[in-house]
Amino acid sequence: MxxxxxxxxxxxxxxxxxxxxxxxxxxxxxxxxxxxxxxxxxxxxxxxxxxxxxxxxxxxxxxxxxxxxxxxxxxxxxxxxxxxxxxxxxxxxxxxxxxxxxxxxxxxxxxxxxxxxxxxxxxxxxxxxxxxxxxxxxxxxxxxxxxxxxxALYSMIPVYCLPEHFTVGQFKLVIETILGKPVQRKSIIRRIEAADMFEKVDEKVKSGGRLAQLYKVKPDVDIVNFERNLSV
Amino acid sequence: MxxxxxxxxxxxxxxxxxxxxxxxxxxxxxxxxxxxxxxxxxxxxxxxxxxxxxxxxxxxxxxxxxxxxxxxxxxxxxxxxxxxxxxxxxxxxxxxxxxxxxxxxxxxxxxxxxxxxxxxxxxxxxxxxxxxxxxxxxxxxxxxxxxxxxxALYSMIPVYCLPEHFTVGQFKLVIETILGKPVQRKSIIRRIEAADMFEKVDEKVKSGGRLAQLYKVKPDVDIVNFERNLSV
DNA sequence: ATAATAGTGTCTATAAGACATTATGTA
DNA sequence: TACATAATGTCTTATAGACACTATTAT
Incomplete structure (x- = not known):
């Protein structure tokens, strides 16, 4: 050649x-x-x-x-x-x-x-x-x-450290561990809803208090990036 | 070995x-x-x-x-x-x-x-x-x-497509060209101030109207990432 | 004076933070 | 009942968008 x-x-x-x-x-x-x-x-x-x-x-x-x-x-x-x-x-x-x-x-x-x-x-x-x-x-x-x-500030990728079914409380703990600081539970719930990546599982689990709703990642969804970071 | x-x-x-x-x-x-x-x-x-x-x-x-x-x-x-x-x-x-x-x-x-x-x-x-x-x-x-x-949505890197001295108008045009949509001049000015990456040059240039203030990148500054995106 | 672009002031919209309140489970 | 954690409601805060208004230049 x-x-x-x-x-x-x-x-x-x-x-x-x-x-x-x-x-x-x-x-x-x-x-x-x-x-x-x-x-x-x-x-x-x-x-x-x-x-x-x-x-x-x-x-x-x-x-x-x-x-x-x-x-x-x-x-x-x-x-x-x-x-x-x-x-x-x-x-x-x-x-x-x-x-x-x-x-x-x-x-x-x-x-x-x-x-x-x-x-x-x-x-x-x-x-x-x-x-x-x-x-x-x-x-x-x-x-x-x-x-x-x-x-972790602008996406939900920490969910990939969680098992298939997970609670908001578990999600919160994973995010807080990664960030090394507390985040508002409310903020996580808002993002779970806004991302449209997750669906409720028809099951709740013990948590030490009120039963916690289980969630899972919808099949074949892409990661959603938010336009704002959680506060640093 | x-x-x-x-x-x-x-x-x-x-x-x-x-x-x-x-x-x-x-x-x-x-x-x-x-x-x-x-x-x-x-x-x-x-x-x-x-x-x-x-x-x-x-x-x-x-x-x-x-x-x-x-x-x-x-x-x-x-x-x-x-x-x-x-x-x-x-x-x-x-x-x-x-x-x-x-x-x-x-x-x-x-x-x-x-x-x-x-x-x-x-x-x-x-x-x-x-x-x-x-x-x-x-x-x-x-x-x-x-x-x-x-x-371009969350940082000022488009400035690196500009010459050493530049105006807000030039910055705006570069960002709009990259994004393919108009952005508010005000938003750019706000970010120029908030980023603390730029300083005014003691010189203004013709623009077709009022003279435009020249800016330059401060020496040895790092790129600032904002916590929010410009709207998509 | 008019047109053009620069720059400011300020109101609105959006989403996160803070935190009180209610709900529902166990001991 | 007391306590713990879940979930919701809602007020505050921060920053971008929209856009009117003022400033300054050339013609």
Whole structure:
């Protein structure tokens, strides 16, 4: 082919796909970390991820899902691209590029699986400083957390940390955990109504007081973005 | 090294960096396109970009800047990551990954340079359908445009399509061009004051009526995000 | 004086915050 | 009955939209 651009002339950067999978468990924001068995940073904890397998992955989103499934056994309820991190110094093997995904899941969906493996576990974001972490993953997790906090202000994505059926009280707790501050129950109810993403389940559950209405996400709805943030 | 992960075992995906550089010129939103001289898609128009040169690029942001500088001679006033696009079918050479940046520049900064080269030109977004475009770049440009519109609702980034000194009237025109609908002059003035990103220049310019106050961006300020969108 | 654009004043509309009130469950 | 949590009602607050009004320039 004339003018064919021969890629073998170029040193290709190392390309990997990692994911920051968040959940809310016992009123704490947690992130899934994996104990590394191979160099570099063997023995330290890092984000679940790895290399693209061009023979089985149709695109890099599938790489992220495949690697997450290896650790959790299921696909996350929410997945979007966060950012790409790159540099000549972030990996001792040379110039590296990591595409990082940002994911949410209900803890109950994966708790039994996580409990059975010993190389993956939920790390409380407030205890991340104590953990020996590989690469720049601590920094990446902080950026992912900021994105999550921002999105929690103008969208309902925190619902993807909840089980299929959930109450307003549970929703409130998840949002408050993510934001690190209280929000008005009334504001959440108003948004549940305005978003038109949710429907009442014909069932109520105990709550310590009056029975609480259960809600679920309507099938095949998209995330609604509000025009205003909750107050910061 | 024990457990060293040998990357030569893996077929590495093709990794490139492209940029969607927008400007506003004569009341129209335009994007910088480059005529491709090499395969694939030789002769078609594509986004400015190319392969990382790991010997001279410290990170992929520098790749984007280097490639843009080749076409415009200057660095854009605003640059951020848009998204990564990937797939086994988007490039005939095989599985490819493109990290796309999203950039803004004042047209006056580059007009003379663009005029001297014949492989790069500004394409009106409304005339993009007529142009033979390489890869999935048409789709990518549409997504970049959506991001720009969204950001114009809650931030002042459209200012990066303006020259160093600008009037409220010019700012208004740029925002309206990006959003494709009129906005209240008053709303812009309110945000200019609230953002605390701008300062008055001790100079006014002709406008067809009363002289218009010039503004400029304060040095080293960050972009302010508002808690509310302009109305959609 | 007239037209044109800049800039201000101010009323309305919308959605979030605050918080009192009512509802309904358990101990 | 006491208490706890759910759910509603409603007043306040903040900021954008609408638009009238004033200011200043050129012709």
């Amino acid at each position: 004339a003018n064919h651009y021969d890629i073998t002339e170029y040193k290709n950067p190392l390309f990997t796909v990692d994911s920051v999978l968040f959940t809310v468990q016992e009123g704490a924001l947690k992130v899934l970390m994996v104990k590394r068995t191979s160099e570099p940073f063997a023995g330290r904890w890092g984000l679940p991820g790895g290399f693209v397998n061009v023979d089985i992955d149709d695109n890099v989103g599938m790489t992220a899902l495949r690697k997450l499934k290896e650790k959790t056994s299921v696909a996350p309820q929410y997945l979007e691209q966060l950012q790409t991190y790159s540099g000549v110094n972030r990996d001792p093997r040379g110039f590296s590029v990591t595409l990082v995904y940002f994911a949410l899941i209900a803890e109950a969906q994966v708790s039994t699986h996580i409990a059975t493996v010993d190389d993956a576990k939920w790390i409380d974001l407030n205890k991340l400083t104590e953990l020996p972490v590989a690469f720049d993953h601590k920094f990446i997790i902080e950026q992912a957390k900021e994105r999550l906090k921002q999105k | 024990a457990n060293h992960y040998d990357i030569t075992e893996y077929k590495n995906p093709l990794f490139t960096v492209d940029s969607v550089l927008f400007t506003v010129q004569e009341g129209a939103l335009k994007v910088l396109m480059v005529k491709r001289t090499s395969e694939p898609f030789a002769g078609r128009w594509g986004l400015p970009g190319g392969f990382v040169n790991v010997d001279i690029d410290d990170n992929v942001g520098m790749t984007a800047l280097r490639k843009l500088k080749e076409k415009t001679s200057v660095a854009p006033q605003y640059l951020e990551q848009l998204q990564t696009y990937s797939g086994v079918n988007r490039d005939p050479r095989g599985f490819s990954v493109t990290l796309v940046y999203f950039a803004l520049i004042a047209e006056a900064q580059v007009s003379t340079h663009i005029a001297t080269v014949d492989d790069a030109k500004w394409i009106d977004l409304n005339k993009l359908t007529e142009l033979p475009v390489a890869f999935d770049h048409k789709f990518i440009i549409e997504q970049a445009k959506e991001r720009l519109k969204q950001k």
